[in-house]
Amino acid sequence: MNIGDVAERSGLPAKTIRYYEDIGLIRPHRSANGYRCFVESDLHKLAFLARARALGFSIEDCRTLVGLYEDESRxxxxxxxxxxxxxxxxxxxxxxxxxxxxxxxxxxxxxxxxxxxxxxxxxxxxx
Amino acid sequence: MNIGDVAERSGLPAKTIRYYEDIGLIRPHRSANGYRCFVESDLHKLAFLARARALGFSIEDCRTLVGLYEDESRxxxxxxxxxxxxxxxxxxxxxxxxxxxxxxxxxxxxxxxxxxxxxxxxxxxxx
DNA sequence: CTTGACCTTCTAGTTACTGGAAGGCTCAAA
DNA sequence: TTTGAGCCTTCCAGTAACTAGAAGGTCAAG
The missing domain is CATH 1.20.5 (Single alpha-helices involved in coiled-coils or other helix-helix interfaces)
Known part of the structure:
Protein backbone atom coordinates (compact mmCIF):
# COMPACT_ATOMS: atom_id res chain seq x y z
CA MET A 1 0.00 0.00 0.00
CA ASN A 2 1.16 3.53 -0.74
CA ILE A 3 0.64 6.40 1.63
CA GLY A 4 -2.51 7.58 -0.15
CA ASP A 5 -4.22 4.26 0.44
CA VAL A 6 -3.41 4.12 4.15
CA ALA A 7 -4.39 7.77 4.47
CA GLU A 8 -7.81 6.98 3.08
CA ARG A 9 -8.23 3.77 5.04
CA SER A 10 -6.97 5.14 8.37
CA GLY A 11 -8.64 8.51 8.05
CA LEU A 12 -5.34 10.25 8.74
CA PRO A 13 -3.92 12.80 6.27
CA ALA A 14 -0.81 11.64 4.42
CA LYS A 15 1.07 14.56 5.97
CA THR A 16 0.24 13.30 9.42
CA ILE A 17 1.38 9.80 8.58
CA ARG A 18 4.72 11.13 7.37
CA TYR A 19 4.97 13.14 10.56
CA TYR A 20 4.29 10.03 12.63
CA GLU A 21 7.13 8.33 10.85
CA ASP A 22 9.39 11.34 11.49
CA ILE A 23 8.80 11.12 15.21
CA GLY A 24 9.21 7.37 15.24
CA LEU A 25 5.63 6.25 15.89
CA ILE A 26 5.66 4.02 12.82
CA ARG A 27 8.40 2.52 10.64
CA PRO A 28 6.98 1.61 7.22
CA HIS A 29 9.25 -0.14 4.71
CA ARG A 30 10.31 1.47 1.47
CA SER A 31 9.81 0.22 -2.07
CA ALA A 32 12.64 0.34 -4.61
CA ASN A 33 11.39 3.71 -5.87
CA GLY A 34 11.63 5.25 -2.41
CA TYR A 35 7.91 5.24 -1.76
CA ARG A 36 6.72 4.19 1.68
CA CYS A 37 5.27 0.71 1.53
CA PHE A 38 2.67 -0.08 4.18
CA VAL A 39 1.45 -3.51 5.27
CA GLU A 40 -1.75 -4.37 7.14
CA SER A 41 -0.12 -4.11 10.54
CA ASP A 42 1.02 -0.54 9.77
CA LEU A 43 -2.52 0.34 8.82
CA HIS A 44 -3.79 -1.25 12.00
CA LYS A 45 -1.36 0.74 14.10
CA LEU A 46 -2.31 3.97 12.36
CA ALA A 47 -5.98 3.31 13.01
CA PHE A 48 -5.12 2.68 16.66
CA LEU A 49 -3.25 5.98 16.78
CA ALA A 50 -6.10 7.79 15.09
CA ARG A 51 -8.54 6.54 17.72
CA ALA A 52 -6.25 7.33 20.61
CA ARG A 53 -5.71 10.84 19.26
CA ALA A 54 -9.45 11.25 18.79
CA LEU A 55 -9.84 10.50 22.49
CA GLY A 56 -7.44 13.35 23.17
CA PHE A 57 -4.36 11.38 24.19
CA SER A 58 -1.15 13.27 23.55
CA ILE A 59 1.37 11.92 21.08
CA GLU A 60 3.59 10.82 23.96
CA ASP A 61 0.66 9.03 25.58
CA CYS A 62 -0.03 7.40 22.24
CA ARG A 63 3.56 6.22 22.08
CA THR A 64 3.13 4.64 25.49
CA LEU A 65 -0.22 3.12 24.54
CA VAL A 66 1.21 1.56 21.40
CA GLY A 67 4.05 0.17 23.49
CA LEU A 68 1.58 -1.36 25.91
CA TYR A 69 -0.56 -2.65 23.08
CA GLU A 70 2.41 -4.46 21.58
CA ASP A 71 3.63 -5.76 24.90
CA GLU A 72 1.90 -9.11 25.43
CA SER A 73 2.97 -9.14 29.07
CA ARG A 74 1.59 -5.71 29.96
CA MET B 1 6.56 51.64 36.81
CA ASN B 2 9.06 49.05 35.66
CA ILE B 3 8.04 45.76 34.13
CA GLY B 4 8.34 43.87 37.41
CA ASP B 5 5.77 46.13 39.04
CA VAL B 6 3.21 45.80 36.25
CA ALA B 7 3.84 42.07 36.14
CA GLU B 8 2.95 41.80 39.79
CA ARG B 9 -0.01 44.16 39.56
CA SER B 10 -1.50 42.72 36.37
CA GLY B 11 -0.78 39.10 37.23
CA LEU B 12 0.95 38.59 33.89
CA PRO B 13 4.55 37.33 33.74
CA ALA B 14 7.11 39.90 32.59
CA LYS B 15 7.92 37.65 29.63
CA THR B 16 4.31 37.78 28.51
CA ILE B 17 4.23 41.55 28.79
CA ARG B 18 7.33 41.83 26.61
CA TYR B 19 5.69 39.46 24.18
CA TYR B 20 2.56 41.61 24.08
CA GLU B 21 4.73 44.57 23.21
CA ASP B 22 6.48 42.55 20.48
CA ILE B 23 3.18 41.76 18.79
CA GLY B 24 1.95 45.32 19.19
CA LEU B 25 -0.75 44.88 21.82
CA ILE B 26 0.84 47.53 24.03
CA ARG B 27 3.34 50.32 23.47
CA PRO B 28 4.97 51.33 26.76
CA HIS B 29 7.37 54.26 26.77
CA ARG B 30 11.06 53.87 27.54
CA SER B 31 13.11 55.52 30.25
CA ALA B 32 16.51 57.01 29.50
CA ASN B 33 18.16 53.78 30.60
CA GLY B 34 16.18 51.73 28.06
CA TYR B 35 13.83 50.23 30.61
CA ARG B 36 10.15 50.02 29.71
CA CYS B 37 8.23 52.64 31.60
CA PHE B 38 4.57 51.86 32.24
CA VAL B 39 1.82 54.28 33.21
CA GLU B 40 -1.54 53.49 34.80
CA SER B 41 -3.30 53.19 31.45
CA ASP B 42 -0.79 50.55 30.35
CA LEU B 43 -1.48 48.61 33.50
CA HIS B 44 -5.19 48.95 32.94
CA LYS B 45 -4.88 47.62 29.41
CA LEU B 46 -2.77 44.70 30.56
CA ALA B 47 -5.35 43.80 33.19
CA PHE B 48 -8.02 43.99 30.48
CA LEU B 49 -5.95 41.65 28.31
CA ALA B 50 -5.36 39.28 31.20
CA ARG B 51 -9.11 39.00 31.80
CA ALA B 52 -9.94 38.55 28.15
CA ARG B 53 -7.29 35.83 27.85
CA ALA B 54 -8.64 34.17 30.99
CA LEU B 55 -12.02 33.97 29.26
CA GLY B 56 -10.30 32.13 26.44
CA PHE B 57 -10.29 34.86 23.79
CA SER B 58 -7.47 34.45 21.29
CA ILE B 59 -4.80 37.10 21.02
CA GLU B 60 -6.35 38.33 17.80
CA ASP B 61 -9.76 38.56 19.46
CA CYS B 62 -8.09 40.45 22.29
CA ARG B 63 -6.61 42.87 19.80
CA THR B 64 -10.09 43.46 18.41
CA LEU B 65 -11.59 43.80 21.88
CA VAL B 66 -9.00 46.38 22.92
CA GLY B 67 -9.74 48.26 19.72
CA LEU B 68 -13.45 48.25 20.50
CA TYR B 69 -12.77 49.20 24.09
CA GLU B 70 -10.81 52.23 22.99
CA ASP B 71 -13.28 53.22 20.32
CA GLU B 72 -15.82 55.50 21.97
CA SER B 73 -18.13 55.19 18.99
CA ARG B 74 -18.23 51.40 18.91
C1' DC C 1 5.89 11.27 -25.18
C1' DT C 2 3.20 13.74 -22.47
C1' DT C 3 -0.11 14.50 -18.89
C1' DG C 4 -1.92 14.08 -14.41
C1' DA C 5 -1.94 11.99 -10.23
C1' DC C 6 0.81 10.12 -7.33
C1' DC C 7 5.08 10.18 -4.40
C1' DT C 8 9.56 12.31 -2.20
C1' DT C 9 12.20 15.80 0.91
C1' DC C 10 12.77 20.22 2.90
C1' DT C 11 11.60 24.60 4.91
C1' DA C 12 8.71 27.40 7.33
C1' DG C 13 4.44 28.77 9.68
C1' DT C 14 0.83 28.06 13.18
C1' DT C 15 -0.51 29.65 18.96
C1' DA C 16 0.92 31.91 22.87
C1' DC C 17 4.09 31.89 25.25
C1' DT C 18 8.50 30.09 28.09
C1' DG C 19 13.42 29.18 29.20
C1' DG C 20 17.90 30.52 29.02
C1' DA C 21 22.13 32.96 27.71
C1' DA C 22 24.82 37.13 27.68
C1' DG C 23 25.15 41.42 29.15
C1' DG C 24 23.73 46.39 31.12
C1' DC C 25 21.70 49.28 35.18
C1' DT C 26 20.92 50.53 40.08
C1' DC C 27 21.31 50.76 44.75
C1' DA C 28 23.07 49.57 49.17
C1' DA C 29 26.60 47.57 51.95
C1' DA C 30 31.53 46.86 53.01
C1' DT D 1 35.32 52.64 45.56
C1' DT D 2 34.15 48.32 44.66
C1' DT D 3 31.23 44.59 44.81
C1' DG D 4 27.08 42.05 44.82
C1' DA D 5 22.14 41.24 44.42
C1' DG D 6 18.50 41.96 41.87
C1' DC D 7 16.62 44.27 38.55
C1' DC D 8 16.44 45.20 33.42
C1' DT D 9 17.66 44.48 28.19
C1' DT D 10 17.81 41.64 23.62
C1' DC D 11 18.00 37.53 21.08
C1' DC D 12 17.64 32.61 20.13
C1' DA D 13 15.44 28.34 20.64
C1' DG D 14 11.86 25.21 22.10
C1' DT D 15 7.03 23.74 23.06
C1' DA D 16 2.47 20.47 20.44
C1' DA D 17 0.95 18.49 16.57
C1' DC D 18 0.56 19.25 12.70
C1' DT D 19 -0.09 21.97 7.98
C1' DA D 20 1.14 24.54 3.67
C1' DG D 21 3.85 24.91 -0.05
C1' DA D 22 7.87 24.50 -3.11
C1' DA D 23 10.77 21.74 -6.04
C1' DG D 24 11.28 17.67 -8.03
C1' DG D 25 10.98 12.22 -8.94
C1' DT D 26 7.67 8.11 -10.52
C1' DC D 27 4.10 5.75 -12.80
C1' DA D 28 0.13 4.35 -15.68
C1' DA D 29 -2.81 5.71 -19.40
C1' DG D 30 -3.55 7.50 -23.86
Missing amino acids: ASADVKDLAQQHLRKIDAKISDLEAMRNTLSELVECCAGDDRPDCPILRGLAT | ASADVKDLAQQHLRKIDAKISDLEAMRNTLSELVECCAGDDRPDCPILRGLAT
Missing part, protein backbone atom coordinates in the same frame (compact mmCIF):
# COMPACT_ATOMS: atom_id res chain seq x y z
CA ALA A 75 -0.49 -5.17 33.09
CA SER A 76 -3.89 -3.69 32.33
CA ALA A 77 -3.36 -1.53 35.41
CA ASP A 78 -0.76 0.47 33.49
CA VAL A 79 -3.20 1.17 30.69
CA LYS A 80 -5.94 2.05 33.14
CA ASP A 81 -3.67 4.44 35.05
CA LEU A 82 -2.78 6.29 31.90
CA ALA A 83 -6.42 6.48 30.85
CA GLN A 84 -7.52 7.71 34.25
CA GLN A 85 -4.87 10.41 34.33
CA HIS A 86 -6.08 11.51 30.92
CA LEU A 87 -9.66 11.43 32.13
CA ARG A 88 -8.75 13.77 34.95
CA LYS A 89 -7.12 16.17 32.51
CA ILE A 90 -10.23 16.11 30.36
CA ASP A 91 -12.40 16.83 33.38
CA ALA A 92 -10.16 19.72 34.38
CA LYS A 93 -10.40 21.20 30.90
CA ILE A 94 -14.17 20.84 30.90
CA SER A 95 -14.37 22.63 34.24
CA ASP A 96 -12.18 25.46 32.97
CA LEU A 97 -14.27 25.83 29.86
CA GLU A 98 -17.51 25.77 31.78
CA ALA A 99 -16.26 28.49 34.10
CA MET A 100 -15.39 30.58 31.05
CA ARG A 101 -18.72 29.88 29.47
CA ASN A 102 -20.63 30.84 32.59
CA THR A 103 -18.82 34.12 33.05
CA LEU A 104 -18.99 34.99 29.39
CA SER A 105 -22.61 34.09 28.87
CA GLU A 106 -23.62 36.23 31.82
CA LEU A 107 -21.87 39.18 30.23
CA VAL A 108 -23.35 38.44 26.84
CA GLU A 109 -26.85 38.30 28.23
CA CYS A 110 -26.46 41.74 29.75
CA CYS A 111 -25.35 43.28 26.46
CA ALA A 112 -27.96 45.03 24.37
CA GLY A 113 -26.06 44.32 21.17
CA ASP A 114 -27.24 47.42 19.39
CA ASP A 115 -25.50 50.39 17.79
CA ARG A 116 -24.83 52.19 21.07
CA PRO A 117 -21.36 52.06 22.61
CA ASP A 118 -22.37 51.08 26.14
CA CYS A 119 -21.33 47.49 26.64
CA PRO A 120 -21.40 45.33 29.79
CA ILE A 121 -18.97 42.88 28.21
CA LEU A 122 -16.27 45.50 27.87
CA ARG A 123 -17.10 46.86 31.30
CA GLY A 124 -16.71 43.36 32.71
CA LEU A 125 -13.32 42.98 31.08
CA ALA A 126 -12.17 46.40 32.20
CA THR A 127 -13.23 45.95 35.82
CA ALA B 75 -21.51 49.52 18.59
CA SER B 76 -22.06 47.08 21.42
CA ALA B 77 -23.40 44.70 18.77
CA ASP B 78 -19.85 44.21 17.49
CA VAL B 79 -18.63 43.23 20.93
CA LYS B 80 -21.58 40.94 21.46
CA ASP B 81 -21.04 39.23 18.11
CA LEU B 82 -17.44 38.51 18.94
CA ALA B 83 -18.36 37.20 22.36
CA GLN B 84 -21.11 35.01 20.98
CA GLN B 85 -18.83 33.51 18.36
CA HIS B 86 -16.37 32.74 21.11
CA LEU B 87 -19.14 31.26 23.22
CA ARG B 88 -20.04 28.92 20.40
CA LYS B 89 -16.42 27.81 20.12
CA ILE B 90 -16.32 27.14 23.83
CA ASP B 91 -19.52 25.12 23.62
CA ALA B 92 -18.12 23.10 20.73
CA LYS B 93 -14.98 22.35 22.71
CA ILE B 94 -16.99 21.29 25.72
CA SER B 95 -19.07 18.95 23.55
CA ASP B 96 -15.94 17.42 22.06
CA LEU B 97 -14.41 16.91 25.46
CA GLU B 98 -17.58 15.40 26.87
CA ALA B 99 -17.77 12.95 24.00
CA MET B 100 -14.18 11.95 24.71
CA ARG B 101 -14.85 11.64 28.38
CA ASN B 102 -17.91 9.47 27.84
CA THR B 103 -16.17 7.07 25.52
CA LEU B 104 -13.06 6.92 27.63
CA SER B 105 -14.79 6.48 30.96
CA GLU B 106 -16.81 3.61 29.56
CA LEU B 107 -13.62 1.88 28.54
CA VAL B 108 -11.96 2.65 31.86
CA GLU B 109 -14.85 1.20 33.80
CA CYS B 110 -14.59 -2.07 31.92
CA CYS B 111 -10.89 -2.42 32.67
CA ALA B 112 -9.90 -4.59 35.60
CA GLY B 113 -6.72 -2.62 36.17
CA ASP B 114 -4.77 -5.55 37.51
CA ASP B 115 -1.55 -7.30 36.48
CA ARG B 116 -3.11 -9.30 33.67
CA PRO B 117 -2.63 -8.19 30.06
CA ASP B 118 -6.27 -8.37 28.98
CA CYS B 119 -7.46 -4.77 28.58
CA PRO B 120 -10.75 -3.44 27.21
CA ILE B 121 -9.22 -0.01 26.74
CA LEU B 122 -6.62 -1.31 24.30
CA ARG B 123 -9.24 -3.50 22.64
CA GLY B 124 -11.44 -0.44 22.22
CA LEU B 125 -8.60 1.47 20.60
CA ALA B 126 -7.63 -1.43 18.36
CA THR B 127 -11.16 -2.11 17.12
Whole structure:
Protein backbone atom coordinates (compact mmCIF):
# COMPACT_ATOMS: atom_id res chain seq x y z
CA MET A 1 0.00 0.00 0.00
CA ASN A 2 1.16 3.53 -0.74
CA ILE A 3 0.64 6.40 1.63
CA GLY A 4 -2.51 7.58 -0.15
CA ASP A 5 -4.22 4.26 0.44
CA VAL A 6 -3.41 4.12 4.15
CA ALA A 7 -4.39 7.77 4.47
CA GLU A 8 -7.81 6.98 3.08
CA ARG A 9 -8.23 3.77 5.04
CA SER A 10 -6.97 5.14 8.37
CA GLY A 11 -8.64 8.51 8.05
CA LEU A 12 -5.34 10.25 8.74
CA PRO A 13 -3.92 12.80 6.27
CA ALA A 14 -0.81 11.64 4.42
CA LYS A 15 1.07 14.56 5.97
CA THR A 16 0.24 13.30 9.42
CA ILE A 17 1.38 9.80 8.58
CA ARG A 18 4.72 11.13 7.37
CA TYR A 19 4.97 13.14 10.56
CA TYR A 20 4.29 10.03 12.63
CA GLU A 21 7.13 8.33 10.85
CA ASP A 22 9.39 11.34 11.49
CA ILE A 23 8.80 11.12 15.21
CA GLY A 24 9.21 7.37 15.24
CA LEU A 25 5.63 6.25 15.89
CA ILE A 26 5.66 4.02 12.82
CA ARG A 27 8.40 2.52 10.64
CA PRO A 28 6.98 1.61 7.22
CA HIS A 29 9.25 -0.14 4.71
CA ARG A 30 10.31 1.47 1.47
CA SER A 31 9.81 0.22 -2.07
CA ALA A 32 12.64 0.34 -4.61
CA ASN A 33 11.39 3.71 -5.87
CA GLY A 34 11.63 5.25 -2.41
CA TYR A 35 7.91 5.24 -1.76
CA ARG A 36 6.72 4.19 1.68
CA CYS A 37 5.27 0.71 1.53
CA PHE A 38 2.67 -0.08 4.18
CA VAL A 39 1.45 -3.51 5.27
CA GLU A 40 -1.75 -4.37 7.14
CA SER A 41 -0.12 -4.11 10.54
CA ASP A 42 1.02 -0.54 9.77
CA LEU A 43 -2.52 0.34 8.82
CA HIS A 44 -3.79 -1.25 12.00
CA LYS A 45 -1.36 0.74 14.10
CA LEU A 46 -2.31 3.97 12.36
CA ALA A 47 -5.98 3.31 13.01
CA PHE A 48 -5.12 2.68 16.66
CA LEU A 49 -3.25 5.98 16.78
CA ALA A 50 -6.10 7.79 15.09
CA ARG A 51 -8.54 6.54 17.72
CA ALA A 52 -6.25 7.33 20.61
CA ARG A 53 -5.71 10.84 19.26
CA ALA A 54 -9.45 11.25 18.79
CA LEU A 55 -9.84 10.50 22.49
CA GLY A 56 -7.44 13.35 23.17
CA PHE A 57 -4.36 11.38 24.19
CA SER A 58 -1.15 13.27 23.55
CA ILE A 59 1.37 11.92 21.08
CA GLU A 60 3.59 10.82 23.96
CA ASP A 61 0.66 9.03 25.58
CA CYS A 62 -0.03 7.40 22.24
CA ARG A 63 3.56 6.22 22.08
CA THR A 64 3.13 4.64 25.49
CA LEU A 65 -0.22 3.12 24.54
CA VAL A 66 1.21 1.56 21.40
CA GLY A 67 4.05 0.17 23.49
CA LEU A 68 1.58 -1.36 25.91
CA TYR A 69 -0.56 -2.65 23.08
CA GLU A 70 2.41 -4.46 21.58
CA ASP A 71 3.63 -5.76 24.90
CA GLU A 72 1.90 -9.11 25.43
CA SER A 73 2.97 -9.14 29.07
CA ARG A 74 1.59 -5.71 29.96
CA ALA A 75 -0.49 -5.17 33.09
CA SER A 76 -3.89 -3.69 32.33
CA ALA A 77 -3.36 -1.53 35.41
CA ASP A 78 -0.76 0.47 33.49
CA VAL A 79 -3.20 1.17 30.69
CA LYS A 80 -5.94 2.05 33.14
CA ASP A 81 -3.67 4.44 35.05
CA LEU A 82 -2.78 6.29 31.90
CA ALA A 83 -6.42 6.48 30.85
CA GLN A 84 -7.52 7.71 34.25
CA GLN A 85 -4.87 10.41 34.33
CA HIS A 86 -6.08 11.51 30.92
CA LEU A 87 -9.66 11.43 32.13
CA ARG A 88 -8.75 13.77 34.95
CA LYS A 89 -7.12 16.17 32.51
CA ILE A 90 -10.23 16.11 30.36
CA ASP A 91 -12.40 16.83 33.38
CA ALA A 92 -10.16 19.72 34.38
CA LYS A 93 -10.40 21.20 30.90
CA ILE A 94 -14.17 20.84 30.90
CA SER A 95 -14.37 22.63 34.24
CA ASP A 96 -12.18 25.46 32.97
CA LEU A 97 -14.27 25.83 29.86
CA GLU A 98 -17.51 25.77 31.78
CA ALA A 99 -16.26 28.49 34.10
CA MET A 100 -15.39 30.58 31.05
CA ARG A 101 -18.72 29.88 29.47
CA ASN A 102 -20.63 30.84 32.59
CA THR A 103 -18.82 34.12 33.05
CA LEU A 104 -18.99 34.99 29.39
CA SER A 105 -22.61 34.09 28.87
CA GLU A 106 -23.62 36.23 31.82
CA LEU A 107 -21.87 39.18 30.23
CA VAL A 108 -23.35 38.44 26.84
CA GLU A 109 -26.85 38.30 28.23
CA CYS A 110 -26.46 41.74 29.75
CA CYS A 111 -25.35 43.28 26.46
CA ALA A 112 -27.96 45.03 24.37
CA GLY A 113 -26.06 44.32 21.17
CA ASP A 114 -27.24 47.42 19.39
CA ASP A 115 -25.50 50.39 17.79
CA ARG A 116 -24.83 52.19 21.07
CA PRO A 117 -21.36 52.06 22.61
CA ASP A 118 -22.37 51.08 26.14
CA CYS A 119 -21.33 47.49 26.64
CA PRO A 120 -21.40 45.33 29.79
CA ILE A 121 -18.97 42.88 28.21
CA LEU A 122 -16.27 45.50 27.87
CA ARG A 123 -17.10 46.86 31.30
CA GLY A 124 -16.71 43.36 32.71
CA LEU A 125 -13.32 42.98 31.08
CA ALA A 126 -12.17 46.40 32.20
CA THR A 127 -13.23 45.95 35.82
CA MET B 1 6.56 51.64 36.81
CA ASN B 2 9.06 49.05 35.66
CA ILE B 3 8.04 45.76 34.13
CA GLY B 4 8.34 43.87 37.41
CA ASP B 5 5.77 46.13 39.04
CA VAL B 6 3.21 45.80 36.25
CA ALA B 7 3.84 42.07 36.14
CA GLU B 8 2.95 41.80 39.79
CA ARG B 9 -0.01 44.16 39.56
CA SER B 10 -1.50 42.72 36.37
CA GLY B 11 -0.78 39.10 37.23
CA LEU B 12 0.95 38.59 33.89
CA PRO B 13 4.55 37.33 33.74
CA ALA B 14 7.11 39.90 32.59
CA LYS B 15 7.92 37.65 29.63
CA THR B 16 4.31 37.78 28.51
CA ILE B 17 4.23 41.55 28.79
CA ARG B 18 7.33 41.83 26.61
CA TYR B 19 5.69 39.46 24.18
CA TYR B 20 2.56 41.61 24.08
CA GLU B 21 4.73 44.57 23.21
CA ASP B 22 6.48 42.55 20.48
CA ILE B 23 3.18 41.76 18.79
CA GLY B 24 1.95 45.32 19.19
CA LEU B 25 -0.75 44.88 21.82
CA ILE B 26 0.84 47.53 24.03
CA ARG B 27 3.34 50.32 23.47
CA PRO B 28 4.97 51.33 26.76
CA HIS B 29 7.37 54.26 26.77
CA ARG B 30 11.06 53.87 27.54
CA SER B 31 13.11 55.52 30.25
CA ALA B 32 16.51 57.01 29.50
CA ASN B 33 18.16 53.78 30.60
CA GLY B 34 16.18 51.73 28.06
CA TYR B 35 13.83 50.23 30.61
CA ARG B 36 10.15 50.02 29.71
CA CYS B 37 8.23 52.64 31.60
CA PHE B 38 4.57 51.86 32.24
CA VAL B 39 1.82 54.28 33.21
CA GLU B 40 -1.54 53.49 34.80
CA SER B 41 -3.30 53.19 31.45
CA ASP B 42 -0.79 50.55 30.35
CA LEU B 43 -1.48 48.61 33.50
CA HIS B 44 -5.19 48.95 32.94
CA LYS B 45 -4.88 47.62 29.41
CA LEU B 46 -2.77 44.70 30.56
CA ALA B 47 -5.35 43.80 33.19
CA PHE B 48 -8.02 43.99 30.48
CA LEU B 49 -5.95 41.65 28.31
CA ALA B 50 -5.36 39.28 31.20
CA ARG B 51 -9.11 39.00 31.80
CA ALA B 52 -9.94 38.55 28.15
CA ARG B 53 -7.29 35.83 27.85
CA ALA B 54 -8.64 34.17 30.99
CA LEU B 55 -12.02 33.97 29.26
CA GLY B 56 -10.30 32.13 26.44
CA PHE B 57 -10.29 34.86 23.79
CA SER B 58 -7.47 34.45 21.29
CA ILE B 59 -4.80 37.10 21.02
CA GLU B 60 -6.35 38.33 17.80
CA ASP B 61 -9.76 38.56 19.46
CA CYS B 62 -8.09 40.45 22.29
CA ARG B 63 -6.61 42.87 19.80
CA THR B 64 -10.09 43.46 18.41
CA LEU B 65 -11.59 43.80 21.88
CA VAL B 66 -9.00 46.38 22.92
CA GLY B 67 -9.74 48.26 19.72
CA LEU B 68 -13.45 48.25 20.50
CA TYR B 69 -12.77 49.20 24.09
CA GLU B 70 -10.81 52.23 22.99
CA ASP B 71 -13.28 53.22 20.32
CA GLU B 72 -15.82 55.50 21.97
CA SER B 73 -18.13 55.19 18.99
CA ARG B 74 -18.23 51.40 18.91
CA ALA B 75 -21.51 49.52 18.59
CA SER B 76 -22.06 47.08 21.42
CA ALA B 77 -23.40 44.70 18.77
CA ASP B 78 -19.85 44.21 17.49
CA VAL B 79 -18.63 43.23 20.93
CA LYS B 80 -21.58 40.94 21.46
CA ASP B 81 -21.04 39.23 18.11
CA LEU B 82 -17.44 38.51 18.94
CA ALA B 83 -18.36 37.20 22.36
CA GLN B 84 -21.11 35.01 20.98
CA GLN B 85 -18.83 33.51 18.36
CA HIS B 86 -16.37 32.74 21.11
CA LEU B 87 -19.14 31.26 23.22
CA ARG B 88 -20.04 28.92 20.40
CA LYS B 89 -16.42 27.81 20.12
CA ILE B 90 -16.32 27.14 23.83
CA ASP B 91 -19.52 25.12 23.62
CA ALA B 92 -18.12 23.10 20.73
CA LYS B 93 -14.98 22.35 22.71
CA ILE B 94 -16.99 21.29 25.72
CA SER B 95 -19.07 18.95 23.55
CA ASP B 96 -15.94 17.42 22.06
CA LEU B 97 -14.41 16.91 25.46
CA GLU B 98 -17.58 15.40 26.87
CA ALA B 99 -17.77 12.95 24.00
CA MET B 100 -14.18 11.95 24.71
CA ARG B 101 -14.85 11.64 28.38
CA ASN B 102 -17.91 9.47 27.84
CA THR B 103 -16.17 7.07 25.52
CA LEU B 104 -13.06 6.92 27.63
CA SER B 105 -14.79 6.48 30.96
CA GLU B 106 -16.81 3.61 29.56
CA LEU B 107 -13.62 1.88 28.54
CA VAL B 108 -11.96 2.65 31.86
CA GLU B 109 -14.85 1.20 33.80
CA CYS B 110 -14.59 -2.07 31.92
CA CYS B 111 -10.89 -2.42 32.67
CA ALA B 112 -9.90 -4.59 35.60
CA GLY B 113 -6.72 -2.62 36.17
CA ASP B 114 -4.77 -5.55 37.51
CA ASP B 115 -1.55 -7.30 36.48
CA ARG B 116 -3.11 -9.30 33.67
CA PRO B 117 -2.63 -8.19 30.06
CA ASP B 118 -6.27 -8.37 28.98
CA CYS B 119 -7.46 -4.77 28.58
CA PRO B 120 -10.75 -3.44 27.21
CA ILE B 121 -9.22 -0.01 26.74
CA LEU B 122 -6.62 -1.31 24.30
CA ARG B 123 -9.24 -3.50 22.64
CA GLY B 124 -11.44 -0.44 22.22
CA LEU B 125 -8.60 1.47 20.60
CA ALA B 126 -7.63 -1.43 18.36
CA THR B 127 -11.16 -2.11 17.12
C1' DC C 1 5.89 11.27 -25.18
C1' DT C 2 3.20 13.74 -22.47
C1' DT C 3 -0.11 14.50 -18.89
C1' DG C 4 -1.92 14.08 -14.41
C1' DA C 5 -1.94 11.99 -10.23
C1' DC C 6 0.81 10.12 -7.33
C1' DC C 7 5.08 10.18 -4.40
C1' DT C 8 9.56 12.31 -2.20
C1' DT C 9 12.20 15.80 0.91
C1' DC C 10 12.77 20.22 2.90
C1' DT C 11 11.60 24.60 4.91
C1' DA C 12 8.71 27.40 7.33
C1' DG C 13 4.44 28.77 9.68
C1' DT C 14 0.83 28.06 13.18
C1' DT C 15 -0.51 29.65 18.96
C1' DA C 16 0.92 31.91 22.87
C1' DC C 17 4.09 31.89 25.25
C1' DT C 18 8.50 30.09 28.09
C1' DG C 19 13.42 29.18 29.20
C1' DG C 20 17.90 30.52 29.02
C1' DA C 21 22.13 32.96 27.71
C1' DA C 22 24.82 37.13 27.68
C1' DG C 23 25.15 41.42 29.15
C1' DG C 24 23.73 46.39 31.12
C1' DC C 25 21.70 49.28 35.18
C1' DT C 26 20.92 50.53 40.08
C1' DC C 27 21.31 50.76 44.75
C1' DA C 28 23.07 49.57 49.17
C1' DA C 29 26.60 47.57 51.95
C1' DA C 30 31.53 46.86 53.01
C1' DT D 1 35.32 52.64 45.56
C1' DT D 2 34.15 48.32 44.66
C1' DT D 3 31.23 44.59 44.81
C1' DG D 4 27.08 42.05 44.82
C1' DA D 5 22.14 41.24 44.42
C1' DG D 6 18.50 41.96 41.87
C1' DC D 7 16.62 44.27 38.55
C1' DC D 8 16.44 45.20 33.42
C1' DT D 9 17.66 44.48 28.19
C1' DT D 10 17.81 41.64 23.62
C1' DC D 11 18.00 37.53 21.08
C1' DC D 12 17.64 32.61 20.13
C1' DA D 13 15.44 28.34 20.64
C1' DG D 14 11.86 25.21 22.10
C1' DT D 15 7.03 23.74 23.06
C1' DA D 16 2.47 20.47 20.44
C1' DA D 17 0.95 18.49 16.57
C1' DC D 18 0.56 19.25 12.70
C1' DT D 19 -0.09 21.97 7.98
C1' DA D 20 1.14 24.54 3.67
C1' DG D 21 3.85 24.91 -0.05
C1' DA D 22 7.87 24.50 -3.11
C1' DA D 23 10.77 21.74 -6.04
C1' DG D 24 11.28 17.67 -8.03
C1' DG D 25 10.98 12.22 -8.94
C1' DT D 26 7.67 8.11 -10.52
C1' DC D 27 4.10 5.75 -12.80
C1' DA D 28 0.13 4.35 -15.68
C1' DA D 29 -2.81 5.71 -19.40
C1' DG D 30 -3.55 7.50 -23.86
